[in-house]
Amino acid sequence: MHIYCLKTTNVNLSRYSCSIKPYKAASNAEYQQTWYQKNREKHAEYNKQCATKSEYQESHRKLSQKHYQSKKDEKFPPAPPSAKLCQNIVLDFCADTSPDMFEEAGCAVCGKLTPTCEMEELPEVENIGLLKVAGVTRKARSKSSDPVKELRGPILASGCSRVCSICIESLDKNKIPTLALANGLWIGEIPDELQDLTYAEQC
Numbered sequence: 692m693h694i695y696c697l698k699t700t701n702v703n704l705s706r707y708s709c710s711i712k713p714y715k716a717a718s719n720a721e722y723q724q725t726w727y728q729k730n731r732e733k734h735a736e737y738n739k740q741c742a743t744k745s746e747y748q749e750s751h752r753k754l755s756q757k758h759y760q761s762k763k764d765e766k767f768p769p770a771p772p773s774a775k776l777c778q779n780i781v782l783d784f785c786a787d788t789s790p791d792m793f794e795e796a797g798c799a800v801c802g803k804l805t806p807t808c809e810m811e812e813l814p815e816v817e818n819i820g821l822l823k824v825a826g827v828t829r830k831a832r833s834k835s836s837d838p839v840k841e842l843r844g845p846i847l848a849s850g851c852s853r854v855c856s857i858c859i860e861s862l863d864k865n866k867i868p869t870l871a872l873a874n875g876l877w878i879g880e881i882p883d884e885l886q887d888l889t890y891a892e893q894c
């Protein structure tokens with residue numbers, strides 16, 4: 692079936708000229724064919740995915756079969772674990788739940804709370820001398836007439852005897868750690884009244 696559409700052209704040049712072109716309305720079958728051709732690539736991709744899926748199912752089936760064959764001759768109930776295995780299980784449990792695995796301590800260099808298993812003892816750390824920085828600390832004065840003096844030695848958090856891995860890594864590279872107290876972050880002993888403040892109080 693042909694539908695004719697009227698199209699006026701060149702109105703300024705020839706006022707009365709017009710052209711008529713046939714417009715072919717596509718049938719349902721033709722429309723479907725065009726649609727199918729357009730979506731052929733999508734179909735191919737979908738089919739590929741289905742093939743991959745079936746390959747996976749096949750390999751899974753083979754694995755299950757292999758597992759079943761390997762367990763086929765085993766008796767039920769299985770024998771109790773050997774003394775050696777029991778010993779290993781208990782030893783591993785003790786190691787994983789020992790206080791060292793979850794206890795935390797403050798880092799002597801930066802003051803950050805860190806699990807003790809990830810820290811090293813202070814005497815074992817190299818380049819501690821880098822933490823001797825002038826103009827960061829100040830000795831407590833009991834009278835205003837007392838002279839202003841700095842603390843001697845490397846700037847470390849008092850009461851801390853271990854160093855965290857981040858600080859060790861930085862000191863090994865001969866650099867002062869970014870968050871080290873010696874990097875201008877030293878505030879000295881905190882009075883009891885100012886310890887354990889809430890966030891709002893800290894602000």
Ligand SMILES: [Zn+2]
Binds near residue numbers: 801855856
């Ligand atoms: Zn640290």
